[in-house]
Amino acid sequence: MIELYQFEASHYCEKVRLVLDYKQLDYRTVEVTPGVGQVDLYRLSGQRQVPVIKDGATVVADSTAIALYLDKTYPERPVLPGDDAIRGLCMMLEDWADESIGPNGRKAMIGAFSQHPSFRTALLPASTPDVVKTLVGAVPGDVLNLLGTGIGFGPDDIKSATLSLQQALSSICGVLSEHPYMVSGEPTLADFAIAGISMYLKFPTQQYVDLPAGLCGKGVPGLADNPEYERFWAWRDRLYADYRKVRSGPPSDPGSGPVKIGID
Incomplete structure (x- = not known):
């Protein structure tokens, strides 16, 4: 069985999970513990970033390389178009999703975490005491903005990123006004990349990912709830409903969730 070494909350890992589910491949997730687990991951793959898959003796790192490997090794239900021109467009859109939208x-x-207390507290596990939730929600947004300044997450950085995302969502909505998917009549890697990597903008409405249940359907105000982008979110929800497997157990159920990393 394929093993996916991942961070559950990583949108690049979600992109790979979408491809695996679409191709109807059996796999199990192996949750990498930040720090010590990444040392083990280095022993396995020669680098420390997720996602990584292990398929028998084959180890592949990077979400794009994984998708290409899966399509070559398991050609049923391909995610790469056969036509060279359409394939090229697909790969350009996939790269755009990875390098810009992500x-x-x-x-x-x-x-959103800085400026909206309700979104901030929704990220906490359900078992978090109410007093802790209250404290987290009460932290002034200005304090969090100050902490992000200088490392690429200050107010100006976030404003620029939000503007870029608005342009991206508008462009995608324009494509979807005439076509069911990004580049062809069937979903491709471009679709799964854009859908998976948009997870941070709005979390899926069902428990596809082992995250606090309160996050389902929530997202960045002004992007997740803007009627101008309703076409995009409806398209993504349909893509999930058609191809992504809903988790079989409740959040953090040890019988259905990721396991700790273990390197053979």
Whole structure:
């Protein structure tokens, strides 16, 4: 069985999980513990970043490389178009999702975390005591903004990222006004990349990912709830409903969630 070494909350790992589910491949997730687990991951893959898959004796790192490997090794239900021109467009959109929507989405989520207490407390586990939730929600947004300044998450960075995301969502909505998917009549890697990497903008409405249940359907105000982008979110929800597997157990159920990393 394929093993996916991951961070559950990583949108790049979610991109790979979407591809695996679409291709109907059996896999198990192996949750990498930040720090010590990444040392083990280095022993396995020669680098410390997730996602990584292990398929028998084959180890592949990087979400794009993983998708290409899966399509070559398991050609049923391909995610790469056969036509060269359409394939090229697919790969360009996938790279755009990885290099623009992904980093900007992370910044926008940090901005929402700073400015919206309800979104901030929704990120906490359900078992968090109410007093702790109250304290977290009460931290002034200006303090969090100050902490982000200088490391790429200050107010100006977040404003620029949000503007870029608005332009991206508008462009995608324009494509979807005439087509069911990004580049062809069937979903491709471009679709799964954009859908998975948009997780930080709005979390899926069902428990597809082992995150606090309170996060389902919540996202960055102004992006997740803006009617101008309703076409995009409806499209993503449909893509999830059609191809992504809903978790079989409740959040953090040890019988259904990720296991600790273990390197053979």
